[in-house]
Amino acid sequence: MIYTLTLNPSVDYIMELDSFQKGGLNRSSAESAFPGGKGINVSRVLHLLNVDSVALGFAGGYTGEYIKQFLNQEDIRTEFVEVEEASRINVKVKADDETEINGSGPSIREEHIRELFDQISSLTADDMIVLAGSIPGSVPKTFYQEIAAQCQKQGTKVIIDAEKKLIEPVLPLKPFLIKPNHHELGEMFDVEIHSIEKAVHYGKILKDTGVENVMVSMAEKGALLLTEDEVFFSSVPKGELKSSVGAGDSTVAGFLAGLSRGWSVKDSFRLGTSAGSATAYSIGLCSSEHVERLFEDIQITNI
Structure with a gap:
């Protein structure tokens, strides 16, 4: 099985406007909302290509429920760790140009991190896990490295698509x-x-x-x-x-x-x-x- 990990998923709320007036009242001409995050994108495209996956990560509140329900309606299996605070909303305003306002996301407690790590520790040599995107501020910056080390013991294949400072510590663990x-x-x-x-x-x-x-x-x-x-x-x-x-x-x-x-x-x-x-x-x-x-x-x- 392929597992994807999105530590800070979002609801991406997209508003399209004919023009944008700073400091004034603006009305959208079209709106849409999708679950966002690099790992979630991987799971959604895998589904489009008729390959099953399981989406992992942290999700909470009404926005977390929206993310899970949206993916479940697309027949994508989710096993997100439930957190107390709501998952973030990223607003994208498309007018003459594109403006983004990204939320910071919920605080992740130690017990949430342990629960997710326990999930990953149950994977086997027949599984793959995609580590994609950034790590929230409340999660240790060494988390990808710890996951990769555990996966190396299990024989689980690790795929990583992230920024330099997150990739480099994983390299010696032979992803x-x-x-x-x-x-x-x-x-x-x-x-x-x-x-x-x-x-x-x-x-x-x-x-x-x-x-x-x-x-x-x-x-x-x-x-x-x-x-x-x-x-x-x-x-x-x-x-x-x-x-x-x-x-x-x-x-x-x-x-x-x-x-x-x-x-x-x-x-x-x-x-x-x-x-x-x-x-x-x-x-x-x-x-x-x-x-x-x-x-x-x-x-x-x-x-």
Whole structure:
């Protein structure tokens, strides 16, 4: 089973306006609300690709109930740890430009952390867990490292998609996959990366730390996957960029979906690239039909 972890999920409340007047009365022309968070995005795209997952994390209050109900209605299994305070609301105002106001989220107590850690301690060598996104201020910054250490004992595969300071302590614990974009990869080595050659060079250095697979997204230039003994390059299919939000999460979900189907690493990478591109070319997350359509246009080569 694939498990996804979102430590600070949200209700993303999106308001669309013809124009925005600061300090005045504004009326929206359209509104929508979705559960937000990188791990939740992975679970939702996995479901779109007909792969089951379990969404883990912390949820509380009426907003936490909304998140759980929304995912359950999409037939996504949830096992969130219940906390006392309400899960956060992130407001996104789309007018002439886009403004975001993100909530800070609930306080997480020690007993909540222990309960979640106990859930993760029950996973087996047949399971994978995706550690995605930031860690709330009330949770120890070493939490991903502690999870990865426990998973290493159990044989549970760890996938991590987070910022540099959260990824680096996990590297010695030999995660199954990390997925930085080229900017994040450059930050890890204090360099700027704009070329495929440079991304391959630093991706190999990163892989030599013990990571099994390194996936590097490079926007319109394509993507790379470095495995034990091969380096794959994926082209990007043609399309109009509408939003990069959730594209990286969709790439991870597509890759894991391919592996869950028993596909080769190469074809799974192709599915990951098509899912990420389909989300980038959409408002919201991708559809399975869009993913299938783009899949045919993607070329994977060995370099």
